[in-house]
Amino acid sequence: MRNVLNTLRVLEEVAARQPIGVGELARVLELPKSTVQRALVTLDTAGWIRPATGEVTRWVITTKALAVGGSAGGDLGLRGAALPVLEDLRRSTGETVHLTIPENGKMVLIERLETDKPVRTSMALGHALPLHASANGKAVLAHTPPESLRRLLRDDLPRYTDTTITDPDALRAELNRIRAQGFAVNRGEWRSDVGAVAAAVLSSEGQPVASLSVNLPIGRLTPDTEPGFGAAVTAAARTLAARLI
The missing domain is CATH 1.10.10.10 (Winged helix-like DNA-binding domain superfamily/Winged helix DNA-binding domain)
Structure with a gap:
């Protein structure tokens, strides 16, 4: 296998x-x-x-x-709608951008546009990210229905780095902050050298169907750059959601 x-x-x-x-x-x-x-x-x-x-x-x-x-459907329609949005997001941030979808308790990367900067993050299409330790995953969890969230957070969560949130109650508090500010931040919680800022793409019923993220080396994710990335990715997620209606 x-x-x-x-x-x-x-x-x-x-x-x-x-x-x-x-x-x-x-x-x-x-x-x-x-x-x-x-x-x-x-x-x-x-x-x-x-x-x-x-x-x-x-x-x-x-x-x-x-x-x-040519025989595939579903996610390809999402990717087609997302590509112009991803292009604009990459242009405005100057960083690598990702489109991910929730699948089998993970976030799966289905599209990626890379930065021109020589130092960059890299991830293969199809790679799966943990929900609790990625910006994409936390953005989706913040909009997950309470009953589904309870099932996902019944036990302590796997630790990947020193900054991974493993306590379910601490993660719930983090998800409340994400809902309030509109975007999620990963400060080296999955890989210590990688940071990301993400926002969920919501259906007309308010359900998370995907997530957009800006991904960069952790040294470029600072208190000064984070708000700009958050505003850009939140606007991009709303634009994509409007295209899907």
């Missing part, structure tokens, strides 16, 4: 960064080069990717992906 998941992660990353070589894929995915190389051989044999032109072997996806993508 792990080999299959790694192969799918490699395919997603090739699609997002093509053309790309094995070394960069290994670095971005934090996998051994040998693992990435095996996945690339499998995908090439199956016809999902092909070598790009050039002396150094770099990979691009083939048109086979279009046949599968």
Whole structure:
């Protein structure tokens, strides 16, 4: 199963960064080069990717992906509506922006636009984030119905860094603050070197269907920059919500 998941992660990353070589894929995915190389051989044999032109072997996806993508619905409609909003958000903040959706008790990354800055955060499409330790997750939890929230917060929560909120009561207090200010902040709670500011995208019934976030190295998330990121991502989430109605 792990080999299959790694192969799918490699395919997603090739699609997002093509053309790309094995070394960069290994670095971005934090996998051994040998693992990435095996996945690339499998995908090439199956016809999902092909070598790009050039002396150094770099990979691009083939048109086979279009046949599968054209049969998909649901999240693709959300991604299509979100892309112009994400572009505006990236332009206004100068940072990497994410679109995530709640799925099986996690936040799953379904779209990403990266900053031009040389020092940046990086995450593969399809990656799952913990609800309680990510800005995207906390933004969604802040608008989750009380009964569902009680089921999610029955026990102590996993700790990822020194700043992860693991006590359910402390997290509830944090969610109250998020509802009041309109956006959530992750100050190194999932990865100590990564910060994020996020806002939930709400349906017409007020249910969280997605979350938008600004993602950056923790050193660029300061008391001076945080309010601007919060205002930008909150406005973007409202714009996307209006597009989905």
